[in-house]
Amino acid sequence: MYKKFLLIMSLSSVMAVAQAKKESFNYPPHKLTDNGWVNSNIGEIFVASEGSLTFGKLSVEGGKVSLPFKSDKGSNNVNLSFTTPVTTTAYVSFLMKVTNISKVEEYKATNGTDNVIQPAYFINFSPDQGSKLSVSRFGVAKKGDKFVIGIVNATGGAQIAKNVYGETPKEYNVGETYFVVMKYDMTGDKGITSIWVNPSSTTEPIPNHTTDAGGGKTTKKQPQIASISLRQTKNKMASVDIDEIRLGSSWADVFPTILSTSEVNTDATKLISNTSVKDNFKVLKNSKVEIYNASGHIVKSVNAIANQEINISDLNIGAYIVKITHDNKTSVVKIIKQ
Numbered sequence: 001m002y003k004k005f006l007l008i009m010s011l012s013s014v015m016a017v018a019q020a021k022k023e024s025f026n027y028p029p030h031k032l033t034d035n036g037w038v039n040s041n042i043g044e045i046f047v048a049s050e051g052s053l054t055f056g057k058l059s060v061e062g063g064k065v066s067l068p069f070k071s072d073k074g075s076n077n078v079n080l081s082f083t084t085p086v087t088t089t090a091y092v093s094f095l096m097k098v099t100n101i102s103k104v105e106e107y108k109a110t111n112g113t114d115n116v117i118q119p120a121y122f123i124n125f126s127p128d129q130g131s132k133l134s135v136s137r138f139g140v141a142k143k144g145d146k147f148v149i150g151i152v153n154a155t156g157g158a159q160i161a162k163n164v165y166g167e168t169p170k171e172y173n174v175g176e177t178y179f180v181v182m183k184y185d186m187t188g189d190k191g192i193t194s195i196w197v198n199p200s201s202t203t204e205p206i207p208n209h210t211t212d213a214g215g216g217k218t219t220k221k222q223p224q225i226a227s228i229s230l231r232q233t234k235n236k237m238a239s240v241d242i243d244e245i246r247l248g249s250s251w252a253d254v255f256p257t258i259l260s261t262s263e264v265n266t267d268a269t270k271l272i273s274n275t276s277v278k279d280n281f282k283v284l285k286n287s288k289v290e291i292y293n294a295s296g297h298i299v300k301s302v303n304a305i306a307n308q309e310i311n312i313s314d315l316n317i318g319a320y321i322v323k324i325t326h327d328n329k330t331s332v333v334k335i336i337k338q
Contacts, residue, residue, distance in 0.1 A: 201255075
């Protein structure tokens with residue numbers, strides 16, 4: 001039986017209400033600093049502009065903020081604080097449209113061990129409410145006429161490509177709007193940043209990319225996250241539109257339930273024959289089957305008929321997520337490859 005996690009989401013929202021915060025920039029053409037943001041240094045003034053970004057079923061309001069490339073200006077940051085500082089897991093979600101990459105650094109890595117210059121970032125977490133201190137620096141690098149996303153946890157020159165961009169960076173289109181979630185996890189020994197692009201689950205899925213890289217070595221984790229920061233700089237930055245920022249301490253705080261296309265099956269045996277798999281499992285209904293690894297990359301896709309065997313003998317041992325679409329319903333099942 002399929003069961004939507006509406007009740008769980010409602011309860012989570014009540015429990016997390018103290019942390020949740022939303023910014024829709026619904027005050028164009030006024031300054032961000034007149035509407036709850038704090039300038040962390042002197043420079044370009046951030047102003048909300050007309051025309052909200054749109055994405056799927058998400059209802060947006062007001063305006064957006066544009067971060068254009070400034071050839072004659074230094075860097076400038078503006079911070080929006082969390083309701084209260086977060087000491088466990090900090091989340092932000094936002095709509096993003098990269099509009100120009102002509103000045104952006106080219107992604108040139110030929111393999112995952114090559115050093116690359118970290119991308120010019122335009123959004124990040126900060127441990128306080130009004131400075132340039134930052135972790136989870138989120139930026140883009142040019143790859144032909146497309147771009148790839150990179151994250152670095154702190155300052156520091158060249159980084160290993162796979163730590164910044166992932167093993168096989170996904171390419172994204174200039175001029176297209178994406179829904180992004182970013183998380184900074186302080187619960188372990190290291191500060192760890194994870195990102196998701198266009199997630200569709202009301203429960204936290206496997207991220208597209210996770211890293212603790214920064215400063216040329218493992219980054220000392222921050223004791224708290226108190227704000228999110230937007231940044232403009234003349235140093236090889238993309239022109240970007242940002243909208244619908246949500247801040248919180250849980251996935252439920254920052255994921256709009258209207259974007260959910262997934263349902264979770266409480267009885268996996270009605271979808272597949274077995275979840276502990278050596279070589280094969282059967283799909284019990286006519287379905288589109290997509291298998292994702294722990295890094296969030298798709299490793300197999302099959303249009304299957306009822307009772308068709310799916311062979312995964314070529315996959316490495318470990319956990320995988322199986323996304324099964326049947327009769328316009330999408331379910332997610334975790335399997336263990338032995």
